[in-house]
Amino acid sequence: MATHNDTLDIAVLPGDGIGREVAAACIELLAATENVAEGPKLRLTTHNAGAQYYLESGDALPKSTIDACRSADAILFGAMGWPDVRLPDGTEIIPQLDLRMEFDLYAGIRPIRWFPGLPQILSDDRSRQTDLVLVREQTEGLFYARGTGTVIEDREALDTMRITREGTARVSEYAFRLAKRRKDRRGSARVTCVDKANVFSSMAFFRKVFDEVAASHTAVTSDHAYVDAMALTLVKAPWTVDVIVTENMFGDILSDLIAGLVGGMGMAPSADIGDNHALFQPAHGTAPDIAGQGKANPCAMFLSGAMMLDWLADKYEDQRLELRARLIERAIEAAFAAGNVPIELKGGSGCAEMTRATIAAMPEAIRAVA
Ligand code: ATP
Numbered sequence: 248m249a250t251h252n253d254t255l256d257i258a259v260l261p262g263d264g265i266g267r268e269v270a271a272a273c274i275e276l277l278a279a280t281e282n283v284a285e286g287p288k289l290r291l292t293t294h295n296a297g298a299q300y301y302l303e304s305g306d307a308l309p310k311s312t313i314d315a316c317r318s319a320d321a322i323l324f325g326a327m328g329w330p331d332v333r334l335p336d337g338t339e340i341i342p343q344l345d346l347r348m349e350f351d352l353y354a355g356i357r358p359i360r361w362f363p364g365l366p367q368i369l370s371d372d373r374s375r376q377t378d379l380v381l382v383r384e385q386t387e388g389l390f391y392a393r394g395t396g397t398v399i400e401d402r403e404a405l406d407t408m409r410i411t412r413e414g415t416a417r418v419s420e421y422a423f424r425l426a427k428r429r430k431d432r433r434g435s436a437r438v439t440c441v442d443k444a445n446v447f448s449s450m451a452f453f454r455k456v457f458d459e460v461a462a463s464h465t466a467v468t469s470d471h472a473y474v475d476a477m478a479l480t481l482v483k484a485p486w487t488v489d490v491i492v493t494e495n496m497f498g499d500i501l502s503d504l505i506a507g508l509v510g511g512m513g514m515a516p517s518a519d520i521g522d523n524h525a526l527f528q529p530a531h532g533t534a535p536d537i538a539g540q541g542k543a544n545p546c547a548m549f550l551s552g553a554m555m556l557d558w559l560a561d562k563y564e565d566q567r568l569e570l571r572a573r574l575i576e577r578a579i580e581a582a583f584a585a586g587n588v589p590i591e592l593k594g595g596s597g598c599a600e601m602t603r604a605t606i607a608a609m610p611e612a613i614r615a616v617a
Contacts, residue, residue, distance in 0.1 A: 355498060
């Protein structure tokens with residue numbers, strides 16, 4: 248078992264736009280958890296990266312930041328990129344993709360759960376039971392083409408999808424282990440392989456490897472869905488979905504769709520998990536349209552912070568960290584119940600108000616979860 252010496256090092260990369268705003272709010276929130284709950288201290292150290300830093304330094308992801316991420320216990324990430332800031336080849340600054348490759352963060356975990364206070368987007372009341380997790384493969388798939396696509400004589404363009412046995416097996420494995428852990432709470436466990444196996448040989452191979460992994464997880468039900476059918480299910484009956492595992496590009500698209508089920512990107516946390524490192528970030532980007540106005544919803548970042556605490560709790564087998572994760576979730580729910588609704592969800596609370604309300608709810612929330 249890994250051990251910690253009662254202080255955990257967290258590399259914080261706030262980035263650009265609302266990434267900076269929600270990261271600052273999350274630092275405040277995590278510090279507040281230490282005032283009401285026991286457990287190791289988090290030493291949160293901020294590091295440079297992103298589009299703004301690229302303008303200042305000519306480097307979007309300096310080596311010193313990569314080194315700090317490598318030696319940290321976990322990475323907490325805001326958001327990076329800015330439409331006007333481009334690399335010489337015209338592409339946007341996306342250091343999060345470089346970090347995924349650098350640390351082999353192959354499993355993108357995107358949980359979506361409805362709780363009282365959130366808008367009910369779908370008219371069917373059963374949508375309140377929505378509690379699903381999308382697991383996105385993030386080191387290959389169609390994103391493998393990033394930086395390697397070709398344009399032939401200004402006539403046609405080609406991007407290649409890459410699916411490997413190892414890449415598919417490890418992300419499927421992760422999805423089954425996750426489903427098994429959720430089984431205690433839900434009473435059942437199912438992993439759905441989302442693909443387009445009826446059209447592409449790469450996707451038929453993805454399904455074949457998934458089935459091989461499924462065969463060694465008999466306690467978990469497994470099934471398949473084509474990505475188009477799953478898009479429909481996620482809109483018509485998301486409460487029927489448990490864990491889904493899918494290729495990189497499909498996962499990219501479906502994760503925005505599922506964020507819509509709970510009101511928007513500001514409610515959608517995520518974790519990028521590898522065998523040795525993990526990065527936690529809201530599923531949203533830098534939102535230039537609202538940046539600098541104090542309107543950002545910090546809940547996705549807060550919930551990503553809770554996912555980080557859960558991952559650290561697992562890594563160090565320290566239940567005090569898990570309790571702090573539950574504390575954050577409970578405090579967010581209590582802030583909503585007390586009438587604080589983010590501007591994104593048509594309420595009146597900006598980033599600072601939501602942060603204050605969530606922290607204010609902690610003393611009571613700790614009694615509820617302890
Ligand atoms: P990317 O291309 O990296 O996804 P983006 O800025 O184009 O970045 P997002 O930031 O993911 O797209 O979100 C799209 C829109 O959703 C934003 O323009 C903004 O209006 C809204 N949005 C996203 N995150 C939040 C948030 N935390 N709080 C409030 N609104 C948000």
